[in-house]
Amino acid sequence: MCKLYTLKIANKMYIKNKYRIKSKFKKLAKDIYKAEAESIDFSNKRKAAKKINRWVEKRTKNKIRNLISPKSLNKKTRVVLVNALYFKAQWSIQFDHLLATKNNFYKIDNERIEVEMMHHNQDHLFNYYESSELSAKFVELPFKGDEASMVIVLPNDTQALARLDDQIDKVLEVDNFTSELLNVILPKFRIDARINMKSILKRLGVRRAFDERQADLSGIGGRRGDLVISEVVQKSFVNVSEGGVEAAAATSVSNTAPASASTAAPKDFMVDRPFLFYIKIKKTVVLIGRVADPTL
Structure with missing residues (x-):
């Protein structure tokens, strides 16, 4: 094994x-x-x-x-x-390095910088949640084997990161995800x-x-x-790239939407502003971080 x-x-x-x-x-x-x-x-x-x-x-x-x-x-x-x-760890659903693009990222002071964004080669099902209380969106990106995952917590505006920091206990309590067809666009960061x-x-x-x-x-x-x-x-x-977190190239595990899934257009989960993330293993959080500038 x-x-x-x-x-x-x-x-x-x-x-x-x-x-x-x-x-x-x-x-x-x-x-x-x-x-x-x-x-x-x-x-x-x-x-x-x-x-x-x-x-x-x-x-x-x-x-x-x-x-x-x-x-x-x-x-x-x-x-x-x-x-x-x-x-x-390696992503269960890897990003395609051939699809990497340069996109705008808006820092806390609204300064616009250009960063390298990762894309999947097609839309996938991910655990997703929108919180009106926290004014943020959540997506869970599984690692290979599904014992570990990274949750991206994206505030609805560039000024909301500090509010999420102050409510980190509520952020970590979120567990009512639903399976959604998403197009996740995430900056590389280290x-x-x-x-x-x-x-x-x-x-x-x-x-x-x-x-x-x-x-x-x-x-x-x-x-x-x-x-x-x-x-x-x-x-x-922590080093996040297409293969995973500090990962080498590996065969991707498929998790595309089944043919019976809804034909509704996928949601874009564009991480183009400061965000929080946490890594959990078997539901235990082992690392929490924040990214205000992916280029640093």
Whole structure:
């Protein structure tokens, strides 16, 4: 049986070597969170960054590189959490590279740019939904094997992306799709993003772990207040093209409309403005992203 997709998630906690990591914590982290913990000398920041980056590169097939900069480390650094994700899959219904065209894409400020758009060689049935509440349209693009898919969330106007960001919980709850005959026109895009999660987690209310006056990570090592989280860094790599997400050429799986289907004209799903997307595997969302400019 061929492998339908590749998902690599790398999670690791690096702890200043002054503090011995408790064996009970190591076991819990590995058994429950599939994460590792390791002592490291942050004072030698170049060596420490190189070691962390090599580990991430190995776990993500060298697709995620330079996660940690030596500048972000120093002798005061005590705990660094790293997270990296790499996903690879082939479209179940592939876009035809011979049909690629240049089309206009309208950015949030309404600036018009020209981008390369992908097309199918004929209309296909896709899961589709229109939400008046969210003022957006949804289409689900399956990957080969149908265990994984990418959902494109297209706001009705260029200014609506921020509103979707603010309602991401409602966006992810949408599941009342219907099968529609569509002509999907999607820009190629690539995401290679490094995110400092510390500020984001603080906004979400996770503050004590970053404050040495309040942090209690003594279950990991040291005493109360010894360990605080210095950095939480995440980096994701996504490359969307005709074959799939970071995909090589492969035979297309047919999913055209049956002869008994309605002869109504297909709807155009033209992704010509900023949009959200998320990837799910067996109904579990593993990655969420936004594309404001496909050329970046």
